[in-house]
Each structure stands twice: as C-alpha cells, then as structure tokens.
Amino acid sequence: MHPKEGPSTRCVHYGRAVDPRTHAMNIPIYENAAFAYEDLGTWKEVALGRKAGDIYSRNSNPTVRAFNEKMAALEGAEAATDFSTGMAAINSTLFALLNPGQRAVTIKDAYGASYLHFKEILPRFGVLCEICETDDEESILAAIGRGCDLLYLESPTNPLLRVVDLEKLFAAAHRVGAVTVTDNTFATPINQHPLALESDLVIHSATKFIGGHNDLTAGVVCGKADLVKRIYRYRELTGPSLDPHRASLLLRSLKTLAIRVERQNTNALAVARFLQSQPNVLRVNYPGLETHTRHAVARKQMPGGYGGVLSFEVEGGLEAVAAILPRLRYAYLAANLGQVDTVVGPPSTTSHVECTEEERRAAGIPEGLIRYSAGIEDTEDLIDDLKSALSAH
Numbered sequence: 587m588h589p590k591e592g593p594s595t596r597c598v599h600y601g602r603a604v605d606p607r608t609h610a611m612n613i614p615i616y617e618n619a620a621f622a623y624e625d626l627g628t629w630k631e632v633a634l635g636r637k638a639g640d641i642y643s644r645n646s647n648p649t650v651r652a653f654n655e656k657m658a659a660l661e662g663a664e665a666a667t668d669f670s671t672g673m674a675a676i677n678s679t680l681f682a683l684l685n686p687g688q689r690a691v692t693i694k695d696a697y698g699a700s701y702l703h704f705k706e707i708l709p710r711f712g713v714l715c716e717i718c719e720t721d722d723e724e725s726i727l728a729a730i731g732r733g734c735d736l737l738y739l740e741s742p743t744n745p746l747l748r749v750v751d752l753e754k755l756f757a758a759a760h761r762v763g764a765v766t767v768t769d770n771t772f773a774t775p776i777n778q779h780p781l782a783l784e785s786d787l788v789i790h791s792a793t794k795f796i797g798g799h800n801d802l803t804a805g806v807v808c809g810k811a812d813l814v815k816r817i818y819r820y821r822e823l824t825g826p827s828l829d830p831h832r833a834s835l836l837l838r839s840l841k842t843l844a845i846r847v848e849r850q851n852t853n854a855l856a857v858a859r860f861l862q863s864q865p866n867v868l869r870v871n872y873p874g875l876e877t878h879t880r881h882a883v884a885r886k887q888m889p890g891g892y893g894g895v896l897s898f899e900v901e902g903g904l905e906a907v908a909a910i911l912p913r914l915r916y917a918y919l920a921a922n923l924g925q926v927d928t929v930v931g932p933p934s935t936t937s938h939v940e941c942t943e944e945e946r947r948a949a950g951i952p953e954g955l956i957r958y959s960a961g962i963e964d965t966e967d968l969i970d971d972l973k974s975a976l977s978a979h
C-alpha cells in the first residue's frame with residue numbers, strides 16, 4: 587500500500603461516515619436490535635442481501651458497518667468485519683478457514699491465547715498444528731514446506747518484541763497454497779501494512795492501540811473480500827459481534843490513531859535508549875534499537891515506526907520488579923497495552939500468567955522482565971519517572 591496521503595489525514599478522512607439519512611457529520615449510535623420495514627417485499631430483498639440495509643444487529647448495524655469500512659480503508663483492505671474482542675476475531679478466523687486434516691503453522695511467541703488455540707483447541711478438531719521457534723526462520727520454512735493450509739504470524743511479538751520477516755515467510759506459504767494471516771495488534775495500521783507483505787488477512791485486538799483509551803474491548807479482521815465473507819458468515823452464526831456504542835467510540839478513537847501512535851513510537855524509542863544506558867538494566871527488547879537482532883527486517887517492514895511497546899530485564903528478578911513498578915508515578919500496573927496512559931507489568935501477571943516459572947524460563951522469559959507500553963505523556967516525564975524508580979532500587 588502506497589497511499590498518497592499522510593497517516594493523520596488517512597485517520598481523519600478515510601472511511602468518512604456521514605449519516606446518509608440525517609447528514610450528521612458523525613454517524614449516530616444506532617442502538618437497535620432489529621430494523622423495521624413497511625412491506626414484506628423490501629424486508630425480504632434486504633434479508634437476502636439484494637438491497638442495502640440491516641435486519642438484525644447480530645448480523646449488521648449501520649454504526650458498526652462504519653467502523654468496518656474505516657478499518658478496511660486504513661488497512662488498504664477490500665473488506666473488514668467486526669468482533670466483540672480480539673480473541674473472538676482470532677477464534678472465528680481459524681474456525682471459519684480450517685478443516686479437519688488441514689495443517690496450520692505458527693510461532694511459539696504468538697499472543698498467549700492465540701498460541702493456546704494452536705496447542706489445545708484446534709488439535710481437538712483434527713487440525714494439525716506446527717508451532718515453530720519464532721527466531722528460527724529455517725524451521726518455519728521447513729514446516730511450511732511439509733504442507734501448510736494456513737500460516738499465522740505476529741510481529742513484533744509479546745513480550746519479547748521478536749520480529750519475523752513477514753513477506754519472506756508469507757511468500758513461501760503462498761507457494762504451497764496457504765492462506766496467510768497476521769495479528770497486527772502491536773504494529774497498528776500506522777506502522778506496518780501486512781496486506782502489502784503478502785498477508786491475505788490482518789487481525790487486530792482493537793482493545794489495544796485502535797481503541798487506545800482503556801474503555802472497551804473489540805476486534806476486527808481485514809483483508810480479501812472472499813475470505814472476510816467466510817469469516818463474517820461464521821461470526822453471523824456464532825454471534826461475537828461488536829455493539830454500536832463501542833463502534834462509535836472506536837470511530838472517534840481512529841481519528842487520533844496516527845498522532846497517538848506517532849507519539850507512542852517516539853516515547854518507546856526514547857525510553858528504550860534511556861534504559862540501555864542504565865547499569866541495573868540487563869537487556870532491552872525493542873525493534874527500533876540497532877542492537878535488536880532483526881532490526882534490519884523491522885526497518886524494512888515497519889515504515890511508520892517501531893511501536894509503543896518494549897520490554898526490559900532488571901537485575902534482581904521478580905523481587906526487583908515488584909519494588910520498582912509501584913514507584914512509577916506515570917504508569918498503571920495493569921494487563922493492557924496501547925493506551926494513551928503508560929501501562930506496565932511483568933509477564934507473570936500479564937502475557938504469561940498461566941505459565942509456571944519453568945515454562946516462562948523455557949520460553950526465554952526471565953523473571954526480571956517488565957513489559958512497558960508507552961502512553962502519550964511527555965517523553966521527558968516518562969524518562970525522569972523511570973530514572974527515579976530505577977535509582978531508588
């Protein structure tokens with residue numbers, strides 16, 4: 587995707603939703619379960635999809651449709667469909683597209699609940715799942731080579747900010763006829779465009795950067811119209827749709843997505859560089875640092891910036907983490923990310939809460955790790971805050 591407009595102009599003007607009936611500049615919140623018709627003929631035409639309109643809000647709703655259209659425009663997609671959470675979007679995509687006996691390939695560092703779909707849920711339905719080491723490109727390519735119906739990737743990952751070469755792996759998957767899917771939650775449509783990197787579908791937990799104000803949960807899938815139609819069909823039958831009130835909040839959030847993400851990119855990079863200079867910080871994980879093992883890949887596939895999330899390891903393990911985090915004045919200790927507020931937490935209470943200490947160690951996650959999601963606060967305040975919290979330690 588090479589849009590001629592800049593990211594903020596796209597966020598404000600793409601997928602504009604003036605209400606066709608009232609000309610209200612923002613589409614109203616259509617709080618309706620059902621839509622009434624004056625005659626059976628029109629009702630039936632709409633129900634059969636031959637005429638534009640809505641029947642019942644589990645299936646479609648004008649406010650929610652405006653959100654889908656704006657998301658499709660921002661991802662450069664043919665179509666998009668909404669969900670009540672990010673996990674509903676991921677579950678529906680996998681169940682709509684995979685059949686028993688088919689093969690799915692993914693990476694160990696996929697978001698926890700997504701990883702458990704491949705490990706626990708899909709195998710129960712006869713889907714053969716290969717979960718590869720995220721940093722071992724050769725093993726991912728080999729798994730694809732053994733046969734692949736769906737390749738599911740995430741980059742950067744949670745909480746170690748690992749980066750995979752999306753275009754290279756998706757091209758290999760397309761050569762064997764697979765459908766390719768990206769969870770683009772960490773990168774956002776501002777920083778990375780997987781649809782231009784051979785991804786057929788892009789998923790977001792809109793709870794994170796897209797919503798951005800810690801006031802809702804939501805999900806969305808964008809991509810090729812025929813695939814989105816199959817996912818919509820599954821969602822229509824199973825029911826995890828988005829409600830119009832949250833769709834309206836999301837439409838409001840999307841207008842400031844670019845300015846929020848640009849500030850979060852700047853803050854995260856500055857914080858990462860600052861942490862690198864701290865004696866009691868053992869390691870900093872951020873794709874924007876030249877020291878990141880896949881910095882060159884990140885630079886190529888994240889033209890908008892490296893995202894608002896980083897992680898770092900402090901000396902002294904969990905005890906040190908427990909002492910440092912409450913000293914931060916400008917950060918919430920919470921299991922969320924991508925918000926206007928800075929949010930911090932260790933993997934043992936966020937991304938890897940269900941794992942034992944041994945399992946976390948096996949996954950390469952040290953007990954002294956802190957995930958830091960930069961908000962839109964002033965950069966110097968965040969750095970001063972970290973400086974005093976770390977030096978008291």
Ligand SMILES: *Cc1c(COP(=O)(O)O)cnc(C)c1O
Pocket residue numbers: 671672673674697700740744769771772791792793794803804805
């Ligand atoms: C939060 C998150 C999800 C799940 O989204 P929910 O809205 O919490 O269901 C999926 N993928 C990533 C990368 C996430 O950060």
